[in-house]
Amino acid sequence: MNRDQLQKLYELKYRGENISLCRGLMECFADSLLKLLFPAMCDQSANSFEEFEQNINHLDNDLREILSCLNKQLTCQLDLDEISKKFFGNLNQFEREMTLDAEYILNEDPAARSLNEVIICYPGFYATSIYRLAHFFFKEGLPLFPRILTEYAHRRTGIDIHPGAEIGCPFYIDHGTGVVIGETAKIGKRVKLYQGVTLGASTVAKTLVDKKRHPTIEDDVVIYSNATILGGKTIVGAGSVIGGNVWLVESVASNSKIFYKSTGES
């Protein structure tokens, strides 16, 4: 490759907007925070309160670095002190919700033997926990950071939850690979999803930005594997059971049981 071409490429890609987005630091921050809240996830956890407090301080520094990094992209600057204070002030709340999620999984899944197994092994627990952190930053109006976190969880679990979705607690995703939960989906309490479930848009067009494009799932609904539920006006009523493979593009009343009718033949 000749030097002129290189120069052209350099001018094209390395000028203009600020470019470093510290994605690596963001991903590391989220994992370190979960390990702090759930020491079983961690090979080396704090041995004293002082060490624990020190770990919190490190995380506080990391968060401020992340926010500074975002500020370089923004005209309206983020208030580092305010966001950091609010985030760490919410730590016990995060811990409570995540623990409720884990306990719910343990109580419902016959394959789960212990709370630690759920916390360490279950991709659904991990993806939901990362989502809960990302959703906090989404509500604070931060750009990029929330989506980087949920796409990190997507990469590690195959579970794709948009940080804008609203998800009650407790929440349970089992197996999880292929689950997609869209930006404007609303999900109640004690909802259970299995692998391959899509809560998506019935049509996709750029003009629909800021419209509710994804369904509402009320409390105590179970949605089995590979079911697809589409549309911003679609509401799945409380207590309903949606069977595996079901394709649903309109609302169903509370306590509905919808099952897929097999179409196999020899």
Add this chain to the structure above:
Amino acid sequence: MNRDQLQKLYELKYRGENISLCRGLMECFADSLLKLLFPAMCDQSANSFEEFEQNINHLDNDLREILSCLNKQLTCQLDLDEISKKFFGNLNQFEREMTLDAEYILNEDPAARSLNEVIICYPGFYATSIYRLAHFFFKEGLPLFPRILTEYAHRRTGIDIHPGAEIGCPFYIDHGTGVVIGETAKIGKRVKLYQGVTLGASTVAKTLVDKKRHPTIEDDVVIYSNATILGGKTIVGAGSVIGGNVWLVESVASNSKIFYKSTGES
């Protein structure tokens, strides 16, 4: 966040049971073992028998550390010497089964060009190999470790095999993303699965623990992409072909051909 809240969080999460579970070491152990058995997976493999033997000794130490780590959680202690001896005594058997798996994939997949391509590239080979290690530890009655291994493979491949499943040899999963094989599934020899296949439970309830909840797949069955087969009493007879997208909740006789009847329309 004030110090009182932190103290409360610390007391809540860092007291009581022993907490470090050395998940990182467990994942590293499994990968190192596969690299030792299949040096093509490895950027730097042993150059002499002495080095190879040294690598085995390192792995033996790692396994003992993992078992000690589990013992801290257990009232009935694991016998480190016995388990380690049995595991390493089984090394040639692991190697033979994994090699049979790889050769079977090479012989069946038109896209596979060489045994090394299968060993290095195929997620189905990787997930099955990790499962074979995990299943050994599952049969030994070890807690957590088997599931940590298969969830590690799940994270890297999108293939979710419970370590309790019984899978014959050779076994072949192609593409693999979204495959789920439940805890009590039984799979014969020369079975082939494609992406998105679920061998699952027809209903999920905590009371069903220790019941056979997942299907039996006899020898020489092929199950194409995104087929779903559910239920502990469901048996797919030897030599059957289950087409893509098929939904199956009851047994089919040997040599059945079940195909999905399209329901698309313009």
Add this chain to the structure above:
Amino acid sequence: MNRDQLQKLYELKYRGENISLCRGLMECFADSLLKLLFPAMCDQSANSFEEFEQNINHLDNDLREILSCLNKQLTCQLDLDEISKKFFGNLNQFEREMTLDAEYILNEDPAARSLNEVIICYPGFYATSIYRLAHFFFKEGLPLFPRILTEYAHRRTGIDIHPGAEIGCPFYIDHGTGVVIGETAKIGKRVKLYQGVTLGASTVAKTLVDKKRHPTIEDDVVIYSNATILGGKTIVGAGSVIGGNVWLVESVASNSKIFYKSTGES
């Protein structure tokens, strides 16, 4: 494990063909190259043209090491200078195609807020970019390396694109988990795919190697989530829309709209 068994295992696995395939270096090369072309992906990007040029030189060395590594497996040797020159001479072309892909996603997806969000977060952008690099090496006839790259992307995204597939530009995959694009698929320009779409073979048999086994998708086609399109003679005509869950094993004319007919029932 006794020493005789170990010796037997060593003889079996560490003799014969050259074994190190530097998979780690290959994966690292691809990521470093993308980070060089899209500095937003990178936590620490070049601060001057000299540094940028130095990074290119490092990558050139890495590529030569990878090719040398492959040469150890080959009877007919690769020409390091020629391939390296051709690859780096194509850098601006890679950058242009990948940027077109990213801009297309930004323009079409209501959930996408900025080009950087697409570049950093979207697994579809990542998998397509890695595919574009891998396809270059596939066309050069290199063994193993192309497939190692696309399986690396598969591991990180759940999107499985065979390096032999021919894909026009721009191309868009959203969410992506579970997508499979077979070796002989041909895809036109401005095609959009959603999660779980399979472009596969209708039958799989080793004898079909070198035959066109996977479908052709013409320009401006949209294929929604979990649709399955099979067969080497299947052509989806330009401008068609294939709905979610559709199962298609024969050609459809240009501008067809195919939708799945729901089979759910209460």
